[in-house]
Amino acid sequence: MTYLPRHLSSGCGCDDLSVAAGVISIDQALQQVLQHVTPVARTENAPIHTCRGRVLAAAVLAHADMPRFDHSAMDGYAVNSKALAGDGPWLLPVNGRVAAGDAADTPYAATDACRIFTGAPVPHPFDSVIMQEKVERLGNMIRINTRPNIGENIRLRGEEHQRGAEILPVGMKLIPRAIAAAAAAGHGVVNVRCRIRVTLLASGSEVAASGTKNLTGGQIWDVNTPMLQSLLSRPDVDLKNVIKVDDNKDSIRCALQSAAATSDLIITTGGVSVGDEDHLRTAVTAARGEIFFAGVAIKPGKPVALGKIGDAVWLGLPGNPGSAFVTWSVIGQTVLNTLAGNAQVHPERRHVVLGHSLSRKAGRCEVRAARIVGVDGYGRDIVECPSNVNSGQVSLLATSDGLSFLPSETDHFPEGALVEFLPFSSN
Ligand SMILES: Nc1nc2c(c(=O)[nH]1)N[C@H]1C(S)=C(S)[C@@H](COP(=O)(O)OP(=O)(O)OC[C@H]3O[C@@H](n4cnc5c(N)ncnc54)[C@H](O)[C@@H]3O)O[C@H]1N2
Numbered sequence: 001m002t003y004l005p006r007h008l009s010s011g012c013g014c015d016d017l018s019v020a021a022g023v024i025s026i027d028q029a030l031q032q033v034l035q036h037v038t039p040v041a042r043t044e045n046a047p048i049h050t051c052r053g054r055v056l057a058a059a060v061l062a063h064a065d066m067p068r069f070d071h072s073a074m075d076g077y078a079v080n081s082k083a084l085a086g087d088g089p090w091l092l093p094v095n096g097r098v099a100a101g102d103a104a105d106t107p108y109a110a111t112d113a114c115r116i117f118t119g120a121p122v123p124h125p126f127d128s129v130i131m132q133e134k135v136e137r138l139g140n141m142i143r144i145n146t147r148p149n150i151g152e153n154i155r156l157r158g159e160e161h162q163r164g165a166e167i168l169p170v171g172m173k174l175i176p177r178a179i180a181a182a183a184a185a186g187h188g189v190v191n192v193r194c195r196i197r198v199t200l201l202a203s204g205s206e207v208a209a210s211g212t213k214n215l216t217g218g219q220i221w222d223v224n225t226p227m228l229q230s231l232l233s234r235p236d237v238d239l240k241n242v243i244k245v246d247d248n249k250d251s252i253r254c255a256l257q258s259a260a261a262t263s264d265l266i267i268t269t270g271g272v273s274v275g276d277e278d279h280l281r282t283a284v285t286a287a288r289g290e291i292f293f294a295g296v297a298i299k300p301g302k303p304v305a306l307g308k309i310g311d312a313v314w315l316g317l318p319g320n321p322g323s324a325f326v327t328w329s330v331i332g333q334t335v336l337n338t339l340a341g342n343a344q345v346h347p348e349r350r351h352v353v354l355g356h357s358l359s360r361k362a363g364r365c366e367v368r369a370a371r372i373v374g375v376d377g378y379g380r381d382i383v384e385c386p387s388n389v390n391s392g393q394v395s396l397l398a399t400s401d402g403l404s405f406l407p408s409e410t411d412h413f414p415e416g417a418l419v420e421f422l423p424f425s426s427n
Pocket residue numbers: 202203204206207220221222223224225269270271272273274275278300301302303317318319320321323391
């Protein structure tokens with residue numbers, strides 16, 4: 001059987017051969033992210049039930065052995081199997097009763113039995129619990145026909161983990177199962193990274209609020225703001241400001257400077273390309289910011305940029321909504337996960353099978369929305385992609401299942417080719 005590795009690494013794994021002049025590969029862009037972006041240092045203690053989606057800033061250690069004491073896994077009778085002489089059946093007197101919550105610190109005679117219930121501590125010297133269905137009750141006696149195994153139906157102290165054991169590692173994103181594990185280890189509060197303070201800035205004089213009635217001239221509805229607001233609606237993000245700015249370098253510079261004072265991350269859309277009305281890069285520089293890269297061999301989304309203004313990271317997404325979505329998914333998520341201290345910085349990709357042949361112009365790694373249409377004989381998902389991509393179109397994204405990655409140097413893909421796939425469910 002052929003095993004394909006689950007893709008947790010950075011790029012598309014194939015876009016580092018020939019890239020257009022002046023742009024870097026997706027892999028290189030993601031390396032730049034890891035080089036320049038560091039986790040936000042602020043941490044806080046929070047009640048565990050509020051921590052879904054938050055990132056652990058300190059490992060969760062067990063406050064006690066788990067289970068904390070030997071206890072019964074069944075309702076029945078605790079007996080001492082070593083005291084059952086010869087062959088059965090055996091008759092034992094039932095002296096005592098232990099229920100969940102009882103202390104059970106009084107020892108019993110070795111030849112006694114004790115009524116016991118699920119979760120109750122097992123008193124000394126009992127070494128097994130017989131389910132009540134397997135016992136015949138005769139007044140104050142029980143009759144046992146089969147010798148119980150030592151340890152039968154007893155959960156032993158520390159068998160799951162010992163006091164001090166690491167239950168959850170630093171950098172883990174808390175899912176409900178992890179919250180359960182923290183609670184079982186004795187924690188009511190955990191230490192998590194503070195939420196990442198984000199400013200979202202949509203640039204473009206033509207951009208009008210989504211839903212605006214009676215658009216005039218060259219106005220368009222704002223797609224990027226609601227799209228990114230919803231993508232940023234996650235527990236590790238505090239979306240502080242949502243701003244719209246016209247294509248004016250000074251206005252953009254002012255907005256960036258004030259955002260930098262209150263944000264860990266500034267996400268802008270539009271104005272990041274090379275035209276006279278594209279002011280983001282010059283505004284970042286005018287705000288005494290630094291640009292790490294501007295231009296990646298990704299289609300759509302080539303002008304995507306990363307930099308820093310003061311202590312705030314700047315992520316410049318292109319204006320075309322399809323490009324903004326793709327670059328957010330491929331690069332932005334890694335930026336945010338890194339800031340959030342999440343140990344898994346890259347969204348996880350897997351391999352899927354192309355359900356049809358596809359030809360295109362090589363040069364950039366192409367990231368196309370894809371729909372899962374079936375499963376092949378090996379259980380691998382089969383996907384279909386649209387025949388071409390327009391970075392302004394987002395309606396297709398809404399009905400797709402994920403993004404497929406077409407390597408930069410390849411211009412023809414036969415039916416059945418394996419391609420990388422980033423499922424939307426993990427976004
Ligand atoms: N001479 C060149 N021109 C362009 C290049 C290039 O390399 N050389 N790259 C093209 C590519 S690729 C992209 S992608 C776009 C991105 O440019 P910008 O990031 O500067 O984006 P804008 O020009 O501001 O806008 C592009 C497009 O998107 C619309 N838009 C902007 N904001 C929103 C919004 N919030 N909601 C919906 N739509 C939005 C805007 O009206 C434009 O139609 O540059 C190419 N040009």
